[in-house]
Amino acid sequence: MQFSTSLSLPSRYILEQEGASLKRIPVSVGRILKPRLWGPERGAESNAPAVQMGRLRSRARLSTARGEGGASCPAGRLEPGPPPPAPRARDPSPAFAFATPPARERVMVAGLAAAWLLLAAAACAQREQDFYDFKAVNIRGKLVSLEKYRGSVSLVVNVASECGFTDQHYRALQQLQRDLGPHHFNVLAFPCNQFGQQEPNSNKEIENFARHTYSVSFPMFSKITVTGTGAHPAFKYLIQTSGKEPTWNFWKYLVAPDGKVIGAWDPTMSVEELRPQITALVRKLILKKREDL
Structure with a gap:
């Protein structure tokens, strides 16, 4: 059973450089020959290698755009997205690792108050002048x-x-x-x-x-x-x-x-x-x- 109508997939594109700009060209994968079979139209077998090559090029461009292989995206191909944000540096001090800024301020104030009390006690402990x-x-x-x-x-x-x-x-x-x-x-x-x-x-x-x-x-x-x-x-x-x-x-x-x-x-x-x-x-x-x- 063969359909005489061609089905194009507009969601697939090939980026090609034309001068200083990029041009998107939709990729047509052929006509439907059978209900569950994609392939070239009868009498169009000579176009099958070109269609297959287009699929491979599209996959290669998508892989490169996603960063596979660690290579940067060359001109004329899909540009990679922005890099993920760097991890936020943690406070190296264990005493303040889980404290919010207001909590740290309270700890500092408490420490200063304790130091003042110690100094006052030491002053009181000093003997009287003679x-x-x-x-x-x-x-x-x-x-x-x-x-x-x-x-x-x-x-x-x-x-x-x-x-x-x-x-x-x-x-x-x-x-x-x-x-x-x-x-x-x-x-x-x-x-x-x-x-x-x-x-x-x-x-x-x-x-x-x-x-x-x-x-x-x-x-x-x-x-x-x-x-x-x-x-x-x-x-x-x-x-x-x-x-x-x-x-x-x-x-x-x-x-x-x-x-x-x-x-x-x-x-x-x-x-x-x-x-x-x-x-x-x-x-x-x-x-x-x-x-x-």
Whole structure:
């Protein structure tokens, strides 16, 4: 059984280059000779090879257009489609791998808050400032850290060379230094010219006077101001913690081995009257050091 009508397949095309443009030519695969058989028309057997070749060329062009074989599509053939999108890079940090941007921000804020709390706790854990945290210039102009006297009992005195209390105090202070000095005790003398202008000399003259007249062996420091806006920081601490501010020469402040102020006395309180209290504090310190051994 043969049909005399030809059936064309308009969905098949061949792209051919004509000048600078491409031309689509529909491919006709022949006529239907039988209900289930595609083939050339009787008497047209000579066209079968050309039709078959057209099919093969169409398949080859489709394969090339799809990227088979890895070759690019030459001119005159089907152009390949756009490449697939590149995979999105993932966050390499495991802590934020599954977190959205708002979640990451919350994590960062929480971390900063925790760090601030740790710093605040560390600041609170620091010990309070004490007398031995300060520095002072000694009588010869060298900066000295009072930390070197930590662990010892100290009697801090503002001295003057031309005061009515000078002779009595210098002699008693040197005797106290001689008796208790070997047992973790020091008199710390700070010359001051604020009261009655009774310490007008230079540091060198002050040292010569004290050494030659009273043979003092306790540490002496450069002349300072002990009250007012220009007061030395160490004396500011003594005044603040004791609640007593010097009003004349030879005020005495007793400082414990840990730098805390135990008491303060004006010049009318003699060194001999303070000796029992100072001696008891030194004895307690000696016993503690023996226990630590």
